[in-house]
Amino acid sequence: xxxxxxxxxxxxxxxxxxxxxxxxxxxxxxxxxxxxxxxxxxxxxxxxxxxxxxxxxxxxxxxxxxxxxxxxxxxxxxxxxxxxxxxxxxxxxxxxxxxxxxxxxxxxxxxxxxxxxxxxxxxxxxxxxxxxxxxxxxxxxxxxxxxxxxxxxxxxxxxxxxxxxxxxxxxxxxxxxxxxxxxxxxxxxxxxxxxxxxxxxxxxxxxxxx
Amino acid sequence: xxxxxxxxxxxxxxxxxxxxxxxxxxxxxxxxxxxxxxxxxxxxxxxxxxxxxxxxxxxxxxxxxxxxxxxxxxxxxxxxxxxxxxxxxxxxxxxxxxxxxxxxxxxxxxxxxxxxxxxxxxxxxxxxxxxxxxxxxxxxxxxxxxxxxxxxxxxxxxxxxxxxxxxxxxxxxxxxxxxxxxxxxxxxxxxxxxxxxxxxxxxxxxxx
Numbered sequence: 001x002x003x004x005x006x007x008x009x010x011x012x013x014x015x016x017x018x019x020x021x022x023x024x025x026x027x028x029x030x031x032x033x034x035x036x037x038x039x040x041x042x043x044x045x046x047x048x049x050x051x052x053x054x055x056x057x058x059x060x061x062x063x064x065x066x067x068x069x070x071x072x073x074x075x076x077x078x079x080x081x082x083x084x085x086x087x088x089x090x091x092x093x094x095x096x097x098x099x100x101x102x103x104x105x106x107x108x109x110x111x112x113x114x115x116x117x118x119x120x121x122x123x124x125x126x127x128x129x130x131x132x133x134x135x136x137x138x139x140x141x142x143x144x145x146x147x148x149x150x151x152x153x154x155x156x157x158x159x160x161x162x163x164x165x166x167x168x169x170x171x172x173x174x175x176x177x178x179x180x181x182x183x184x185x186x187x188x189x190x191x192x193x194x195x196x197x198x199x200x201x202x203x204x205x206x207x208x209x210x
Numbered sequence: 211x212x213x214x215x216x217x218x219x220x221x222x223x224x225x226x227x228x229x230x231x232x233x234x235x236x237x238x239x240x241x242x243x244x245x246x247x248x249x250x251x252x253x254x255x256x257x258x259x260x261x262x263x264x265x266x267x268x269x270x271x272x273x274x275x276x277x278x279x280x281x282x283x284x285x286x287x288x289x290x291x292x293x294x295x296x297x298x299x300x301x302x303x304x305x306x307x308x309x310x311x312x313x314x315x316x317x318x319x320x321x322x323x324x325x326x327x328x329x330x331x332x333x334x335x336x337x338x339x340x341x342x343x344x345x346x347x348x349x350x351x352x353x354x355x356x357x358x359x360x361x362x363x364x365x366x367x368x369x370x371x372x373x374x375x376x377x378x379x380x381x382x383x384x385x386x387x388x389x390x391x392x393x394x395x396x397x398x399x400x401x402x403x404x405x406x407x408x409x410x411x412x413x414x415x416x417x418x
Contacts (some may be wrong), residue, residue, distance in 0.1 A: 004278055008278055009278040012281060016273075016285055016289075027296050027299050031299045031302070034303035066275050131247025131248050131251065131389065132247065147331065174388055
């Protein structure tokens with residue numbers, strides 16, 4: 001190792017920093033198209049999954065896009081984040097996004113307009129602790145939410161201690177992941193309230209009669 | 211200059227077993243505890259740490275004669291952070307499912323004591339080839355403990371391994387403690403003690 005003055009240290013640091021920055025920029029630009037393609041594909045998969053139109057696991061991006069365009073139509077919503085099936089099924093897909101406990105979380109949920117229930121739920125990306133908070137993204141937790149009735153206040157569900165859920169609006173929480181579950185609960189409640197006009201047929205009919 | 215295979219073998223065995231970074235040197239404990247809730251997470255994390263250890267040791271060794279002493283730690287962290295981000299970006303681009311599984315823990319390799327520790331203790335004073343062997347050995351040694359702990363925790367905590375149920379419910383009631391943080395400490399502690407009993411030559415602070 002070299003023993004030299006501040007000037008050589010500064011020179012070395014600048015050169016190393018520049019090289020590192022160039023490497024990171026190069027790799028970032030090189031991988032950006034693929035990462036964006038994966039992100040877009042996961043969005044399409046999410047919408048198709050919650051609308052019961054899920055393609056085979058190995059379906060490529062072209063097939064995903066073809067199926068999406070043929071079977072799904074966008075709904076008028078801020079940011080274009082709501083979809084419905086073209087065949088008239090009473091399902092509305094809504095995109096939720098927000099801050100989880102450790103980072104951003106996003107996904108889709110679908111609402112059955114006729115039964116006023118959550119139909120399906122999928123988390124597309126999150127940064128929760130794998131195996132603990134990350135369980136909110138697993139099929140088991142999604143199954144707990146499926147079929148939950150939606151209350152008048154738009155409150156989706158009440159989190160209770162694992163194994164104690166009894167009422168229709170109660171959902172077993174995840175031991176060790178209370179904060180992650182609550183963050184998700186807030187995100188889902190918010191998106192349902194914002195897009196209430198898209199899924200609350202009862203309120204729409206009452207508004208028409210007034 | 212010819213490659214000294216005998217020396218390389220002793221460096222490899224030291225990093226993998228005699229001076230195992232987790233059980234003997236007690237390095238990299240944070241991620242070792244955090245990602246061992248599932249065996250598949252531990253396997254992918256092992257791959258990431260092996261890559262980073264090998265690459266960082268190689269780069270730091272190649273730069274060791276040009277690196278001023280007063281900025282060596284900054285330089286090492288810069289190299290580590292760059293390589294970790296490169297690995298993370300490539301993982302997200304080509305293996306998105308795997309990247310999603312690991313979540314934030316790939317990025318946290320930057321703070322893994324093993325990577326910085328081996329760069330400082332070995333790569334700065336040895337040639338690139340031997341340094342990369344040391345990086346490989348320490349990465350695999352880390353993985354060895356990770357996989358063992360993860361297998362125990364997942365099996366005890368869920369009755370399954372790699373997601374496949376192995377212990378029926380009437381035989382084993384899943385132990386939630388094994389999946390949570392305290393259980394990680396218990397399993398890690400007992401495993402480290404067991405490995406030291408198995409290997410009396412294990413010694414802390416030994417620089418190969």
